[in-house]
Every structure is written in structure tokens, then in C-alpha cells.
Amino acid sequence: MITLTIDGQQVEVEPGKTILDAAKSLGKVIPTLCYHPAVPAAGACRICVVEVVAGDRPGLVPACAYPAKEGMDIQTQSDRVMQSRRMTLQLLLARSPGAEVIQDMARDHGITENPFPERAKQTGDKSEKCIMCGLCVRLCQQIIGASAICFDGRGPDRKVSTPYNNQSDVCLGCGACAFVCPTGAIDPADYSPSPIEKIPNEFNCGLDSRTPIHIPFPQAVPNKPLIDRDNCIRFKTGGCGACETICPAGAINYDMEDEFVEEEVGAIIAATGYEIMDPSIYEEYGYGRYPDVVTSLEFERMVSASGPTNGELTRPSNGEPPKTIVFLQCIGSRREVNGKPYCSNICCMYTAKHAILYKHKVHDGQAFVFFMDVRAAGKNYDQFVRRVVKEQIATYVRGRVSKVFARGDKLIVRGADTLSGTQVEIAADMVVLAAALVPSSGIRELSQKLRVGFDEHGFLLEAHPKLRPVDTNTAGVFLAGCCHSPKDIPESVAQAGAAASKALGLVCHTRLSREPTIGIVDESSCNGCFECEGVCAYGAISAKELKDKKGNTLATVANINQGLCQGCGACAATCRSKSIEVQGYRDDQLFAAINAINR
């Protein structure tokens, strides 16, 4: 260990650490610009200079790039240091007056005027913010390994460029340069010939982008980052590895593989949620054609404080606040032809909520809702919608919209007001489509795995619509939420609670009780053809080996899991050797019953 003194405080660091590392471990903040923990330091910007008072050659040294040495005595705030920092800031301000970081730092250092003239007339181009710290260049060369950008020119004419000023064909478009740039001066799109592919942030409906390593969404469980291998430079090229360098916990492991986990369980609850159908199939609404036509889920993210715009509602087309907004209900729902015949159940309520949220964001805005009828059958639901109507938060227009089209920078929403029997046209800034809810993709594969039926729309089937709405026909499999049918949050929570208690009811006993009427195999006559296995809808039939005392296999026969069998009798009907019968409905019992009737 190396012991040194910083501002009079002793600190111990490992050999190889820098003065900046040592200062950090004391909780001291030294300003930096060209430094990033994942990139080899260069000491280029000189903002982090500190004064070596004793223990090494005295003078100013860059904390980020100077090794801590035994017995060093360092001052981080001496007059000499502060004078140097102020001068550095003034010089950087003269070069890049528009760089906000520099302005802020200058303010923090009490700089009110600059003796140096601005280097050139500012045009507002973002490259003028470049302070030549070289972090992007070092990153691209030494970490990413692409060497797509470099320095061009010398001295004050130095600039960040590509070799020979050509568009770079080695740029990966990873955007790491823009990520580390302290002043926001670089845009990889300027260097890359192919468009920079941003990774859409799935949780925000692709309205913004995310990094390859990311936490899927703010309340994710577990709330830990994951690496998207398809986009990670490390996995694509073997370069980078920055996350591993900077992770203080050493938690990054590139060798980890996805794995199959097998668990033996007593009950399964399906809770796969829903998706929004793609409304671009209805060309009349212009979704996908006009950026200002969005789905209600996209709108939900747009007004969310943790969303892509941090809650600021703006038109995707031009960034202006939407002064007029139109909500269209039943897009795809309750539509027999070319749509979903069912009601999506939640749109009426969330649209009323969206209207309120909209008014919170755009006080002087006007909201319209085109609806078929308002379905507000829940506790206090109707009052909620009525408030929106009464307080004129939104104007409700009963009728459907025939077309949305652009005129100038407006979207014209043409529809029928069936109450007044007139055609209406609204010049809107934004249109929000309440697209139908559909089951999650992949639900059919899941239903096969679970041996649970599904309806024509793909929603999983309950065992009985009235009496067993949480159970499925497969014992031990329960349903919760929108895998079953479109539901809002209270309904989903209620069903999930019920499913959970059903599951608990199953697993809390040491023995299961079952219906007595289940299939039974006569092992002496079963010839092991396993026709029955194929027809069992509940996966209750498996193979069983009959053994003698020495353990030699005598025969393989069908075996019925008594917990799973629902007594449907399909196996009995299929069995050619008549080796399966349903208890209580054995052939002899049925014949006896028939005989009794005939007597």
C-alpha cells in the first residue's frame, strides 16, 4: 500500500492508483473533463491539476493521470491550483463558449468575465462545443477498438475527425463517443456512412433508445442491468469491456450463458399479460404514416415522468406541445370484420385518465374523444368519466372516425357525430389510438405446454365461465390477468389474488383430494401401445415399468396420474384392449344401470 497526504489528510491506496483515485477514496471531488473511469487517462484537459507540494517533483500535475506515490503531499485547492483551473476554464470558454459544462464549471469557479476573446464566431454548431479533450478518440481506439475517429490537424486547429476526413467505414455506430463526450459535441452520425442504429427502448415503445447494457424498466425485478448481446460491442467485436472495467462490484461476467431451469412445482399460474394490436393495419387512422398518431400505450410513456421525454408532452413531429389532441376509442376492438369482436375493457377508463393527464401537461389544450359508448362499469368508474365530461376536460363525441389525414402540420380527424347527425373535422396536433388488447405473443405455445385451451382470440380458457373463472381444465394451472381476457388493474389484481390462494390451497396439503371419477388402468391387460397418452388432454398418462423382484422389467404399461386426470374418459374410449375404465363409470356399472332401467 502507498500512503500519501491529500489536503492534510492521510490516505492509503494500492500501487498503480492515481492521485484522483486516492482523492476519491477520501470523498474529495476534483473536477474532470477528459477523464472517464473506463478509458485510459490522458491528462489532456488539465482541469484536474493538483499541486505536489512535497514527496515528488513539486508542481502541478494532472490528478487523473499521475500515479500516487509514497509520501506525496498534495494540495487540491491551493491558490496555484485554483488559478490554473480558472485559467483553463477561461481558455476553454474562449474556445467553446456554448459548452454548458464549461459555463457551469466557470460559474462554480467564480469566473464572471473572460480576458480572452472567443476564438471564432459561433454558429451554434454542436462541434463548436468540442474542447479537444480527446476522450472520444481514446475510447474509440483503445476501448472500442474501432479507431473510427482520430485527431486531425495540430495545435489550435486540431479537431476530431475521421482518417482522411472520409466517412468512416469502421464506425460501429455504437454511440459510445457521444456517451462519454463531456460537452455533447460529437454525433456519430457525422462519421458513419450507414445510419446509426439506435437500440429502441422496448419499455418506452421504442420512443427513445437504450444502451446495450440496461435495466429493462424502472421497477424491474430484479432491478439489475442485463447485457443485450446482439448489440453489445464486446459480444459483437470482442472490444470494449468498459462495463467490466468500471463495475466496482466486479459483477460483469461475459461468460455467463442463458440456462434452462427445471423446478418441480405443485401449481402454475399463467400471468402473461397482453399486447396492443398494431393499428397500422387500419390505414385510415394514419398510424405509422404520421408521427403524431400514437397508440395510447405510447401516449402513456410520453406523459410518464420516467418516460422518454421525462414527462414532457410534445409532438413527435416537431417537438411542440400539442394544442389539440384527439383520442379515438375502439381501434380494432368491437369490430367484427377485420378486427376483434370483443371489448378491450380498459380503454374507456384510461382515455378519461389520459384526458386529465393531457390537461395537466397542456393547460390551454383541447382534447376530444371519439367513442362508441362509454363502458364504465366499475366502482366509481362512471363518476370518473362524468367528471371528465362535466369539467370539460375533454369533449366527448359519440361516433366513429372515418379518416385521419395531414393538412399542413395539422392532422385532420374526420368523423361522424352521431348525436347531432353531422360530420365533424378536427384539426389536431396529435391523435391517440386506443388500440385493441390482444394476448401476448407466444401464448399459443404456452397453452400447449400447459395443456390449457384457448379461445378463438388466443385468450386462455377458464374451466367454467361462472363457477371456476380462475381454474383451467388442467388441474393445478390457474389464470391471472389479461392472458384470460382484457382486464384493468383492479380486476387483474383480484384474479391474481384468487389464483394465488387457489394455488396455495393446493400445495398447503400433504394430500390432494380429487374427484373419484378418474381413469384406471388394468395393468394385466394393458399392452403398452400408449394410444391413450396421445388423447389425454391433461397430460395425465405416462409410462410405468412393471418389474419382478430382481428388478427385471416385465412390461411397460400406461399409468394415470390421479391428480391430473379429469375423468373425461377419452383414454377409456381409445383403449383397444379395454384396459382403461373410468371409475364409477365402468362398463359393467353402466350396463348394470341400463339393465336396471330396462327391467
Added chain:
Amino acid sequence: MRTLRKNYSEAADQWEALQTSSVPVLYVGAATCGRAAGAGEVIERLQTEIRDRQIAAQVVEVGCLGLCCLEPLVVVHKPGSPQVCYGRVDTDRIVHILDRYVLGDDPCAEWALGTMTPGEVDSIGKFSEHPMMTGQVRHVLRNCGVIDPKDMSHYLARDGYRGFMKALELGPDKTLKEVKKAGLRGRGGAGFPTWQKWQFCRTASGEPKYVICNADEGDPGAFMDRSIMEGDPYSVLEGMAIGAYVIGAESGYIYVRGEYPLAIRNLSIAIEQSRALGLLGDNILDSGFSFDLEIVRGAGAFVCGEETALIASVQGDIGSPRQRPPYPAQAGLWGKPTNINNVETWSNVPAIILRGGKQFSGIGTKQSKGTKVFSLVGKVRNTGLVEVPMGTTMREIVYDIGGGPQKKRTFKAVQSGGPSGGCIPAPLLDLPIDFDKLQEAGAMMGSGGLIVMDDHTCMVDVAKYFLAFLVDESCGKCTACREGVAQMHNILVRICQGEGRDGDIELLEQLGTYVKDTSLCQLGGTAPNPVLSTLRYFRDEYEAHIHDKTCRAGVCKSLVRFAIDPDTCKGCGLCVRDCPTDAISGEKKEPHHIDADLCVQCGVCYEDCPFDAVLVE
């Protein structure tokens, strides 16, 4: 170990044969300085004459003798006569010399600079007593202008590679001790003790190790290293081989700026020849020591002379310095221990080993031993390459060797150490030159460039000139140098344009201190020197520019108005002839007059006037 006895005796024979040649031998200084003055044409003419007229004579191309202002130089050696050196030998003069002296008996005394070997020819004095040679000790330059730099036998005959062989006998420890005893300090600028540098690299952990010769020589007006490489490339190779042996390096690089094609050619030939003799390569002379060399051409960036930038450049990276530590001795080329020395430093080594460190340390001052080669340029009569013992005063160099200022001008200052050095004013002329004394005076030994300035030199303009150079040559990596030096230059430009303001001097001082303090490398660390040292000694000139808006030296156009003193003007008409805007008028033999409306302050009349009748107002 092989001793190359046969090669040495052959070389001695060849050398002897040349010295006692039965036909006249003409040595022509054919280094870059000579060629620039026309040596190439002279050689061509000579050869044509010799061939066409079937003259029995031999021509040998040699390096630079150092009297650049008198180039092209030709030394004629007639059998039985001493060698005679002639100056300013153009194609006409060479024919005269052929006819009159080589073929006849008239030694052309009017062009002779002196005799170089014992004996008398007419009344021609000794070359060593030529004013430009007195006081010089040719130690590093001992072979320059004397041997054919492309003929290894010449070098061998003059004890070449004997230092290296002695080192192989002494072993690395004793060899290092000799260098320590010599007290040799780096000639590249900083004056770091060479033995210590070698020691660091020798004891550093890491294999392989490298030695590098820094031949970037980027200072404007400096050409010591070029002359050594062109005139005596072998001494550099031998020095490097000795250093590599001490350090334990098996490969070396010579980093030469691309603008030195002749140096590169001569070095390449020397490397080839040394390899052929087994003095470079595997298991040299069966000693078990292997060493080979490669030349790397730089693209001529001043900053690439800085050692870490140089290493980056050798590696193929952008030539930008990096923060030290680690120092090259710890992590240099390819991250391995590397020792970098300057051309002149390496070139000093063979003689130190051969003659012993003690002999070397007998010359010089307490802290600075040996000799130093300077390139003396600027406003002096004699310009060229001079080698003097450390401790020689600036006055001796400027006045005795340099012959003092030109015309009737008065000496003002001498800039030492190039753009990163400082100026030494007249009152300090008696300063004995060594590393530390120069540093104290706010200047620097640098690599040995001396630029003399007279009363027609404006010190603010000089500072501006050097800063413009440094703005161009700054690599731009660190804020302090990139932005700071540029802003200093801006202020100087303003001052020279007559837009200086109160506070400019203070701002320059503040900024200068900041740039020195905060820069990443020594380019920035020394860049403010020209400003700070001129401010130290010539503050009044700055003040005159800022407050009185005058430039007494008549250089800063916006600040000067020229007028003709009617009492001194003889009406010779020289100025009328040269004035580009016809602003000067006057009858012959009558005082002339400058029309201020037409004058563009170019200063031609001011420089022209043989009577100093043009005044700066």
C-alpha cells in the same frame, strides 16, 4: 573476440594513401549547407573539368567544416604542400583554382581561408587561426569536413569503433563508469546526466530494451545534429552501440526528420557498412553482444522531438506527448525500457570511452563538461557551426567567432535554445555558457541554436515570431499549450499592431506562468520562455509598443513611420531604387524624402541605407 586488425591496417593504408596522394586531392564540403550554397554545381564542374581536360586530380566529398557563411568550401591538397582551404568557391572560382593553383603555382591567396596541415604556402595563415576558428575545440566535429562520410575506412583510420571495442573489453559496468566520470550531460536540451539515464534503463525491468537516437532537430535555425549525421554518421552509430551494450539493448532506432535526406542517406550507408564489417548484427565480433539499428523518418514536427511523442511516432501513432511518469526508461517504445539520447550526446560517447572519461571532464565547467556545438545564426558576420568548450562566454562566441553584429549595428541580444529558450541581453554577454548558467538567465542551452539579434530586431516581434512557430507546432493535446500559447500569440499580435492595452503585459505574464505550470509536456512547459525572457530584459520595448505605440526597431509596421535625416542622407539613390511603392524621391546627391502617404513601412530603405540616414519615428 575478433579485433578487425586486418580491416584497421587496410583502412590506415587507404587513409595514408589519400594523405600522401601523388595527385592533388580536392575536398569539397558537400553537406546540406554546402549544397545550398552551390557545392553540387561546384563538384559537377570540377569533375567535368578533370574529365575533359584529363587533369590528374581526385575529388572527395566531405561533410561540413562549420563555416557556413563562407560555403562552398573546398580544400586543396597538392602533393608536398599543406592543405589549403578556400571559401565561397563557386563554379567560376573553382576553375580559377584549378588553373592557377592545381595546375599552376599561384595558390589564390585572396580566396584562401587558411592552411589546414603544417607547412607554408605563400602568406596564407593557418586555418585554425581564422577568426571563426579561434577558440573552437573540434571534438564532436573532429571528423566533419575531414573524412568522406560514405567511406568507412576513413572513420576506422581515425580510431573509429575503437571506443566500442574498448567498451566490449571493459564490460558494461566499467563503461558506464567512464561515462559517469566524464560528466556527460544530454545535448538534446534538458542536460540530464547521460550515465544516470543509462543506469535507469539498465536497471529497469522489462525485455527487450531499446535505444533511440533523437535526430528530430526541430528548432528553427538549428543544424548541429544534421551536420554531425551528414559529416560523421559513424560516430553516432558507435555511440549508440556502446550505449546499447551498457543498457542491454539489442535494437535501436534513429529517428530522423524527413527533411534531412542527406543525413538519412549517409546514416543508411554507414549502417550498411557497419553491418558488413560485423559491427552491427548478431554476436558482434564474437562478443556475444548483438545489436542492430533501424532508421525511422519523422515527418518534421517539432513536438516529435519530445521523447514520448517521438516514441509514439515510431510506433506509428500520432506524435503527441503523453503524461510522464512512466518515463521512457520504465515504459518507452512498445512499453519497454527505452533510452533516448540526442545525436550529439551519442556522438560524444566513443571518444569518452576511447580516451577515458577523465580527459572529457577536463574540458568545461564544474557542472557542464566537454564541448558544445552551436549553430550561430542571425545578425552576426560569421554564421555557422561552432564547437566550443563549455564555459566559453557568449561574448567570445558572438564577437570573436561570430565577428560581432553586421554593418554598424549594435548587438541587442542572443536567443539561446530555440523557440523554447530565452534571450540573453548585452549586459549578460560575459556569461560563461553552461546548462545551469543559461537556465538562471532565463534562457536554455536547448540543443544549441544561437540566434543573434541587433538593434534592428524588435523583441516583441521576436517573441511573436517564436510563439507563432509554437502555435503551429503545438500538438494540441492539452488545453494549456493549445489554447494558452495561441492566446499569448493573439495578445502579441495585437500589441504589434498597435492595439496593445493596459494590462496586456500582466496578462502575458499570468498566462505565461500558467502555460509553463500547467502544460503536459515541455513544449508547453517552455513555450512562454521567449515572451517571459524578453519581458524580463526588454520590458521597455513592450511598454513602448503598448503605451507610446512605437516600435523603435522599425519592425512592427503599424507602429513605425520612416523618415530620412537630411543631414545624413547623401542622396545615393539606393532607397529610391528599392522602394516598392516609389514613395521616396529626391535629386541625386541631395537629401531624399519619404512620402508618408505612399510608404507601406516595408523597411527596405531602413535596411538598405549605407549611411543609416533612414530614421524610425
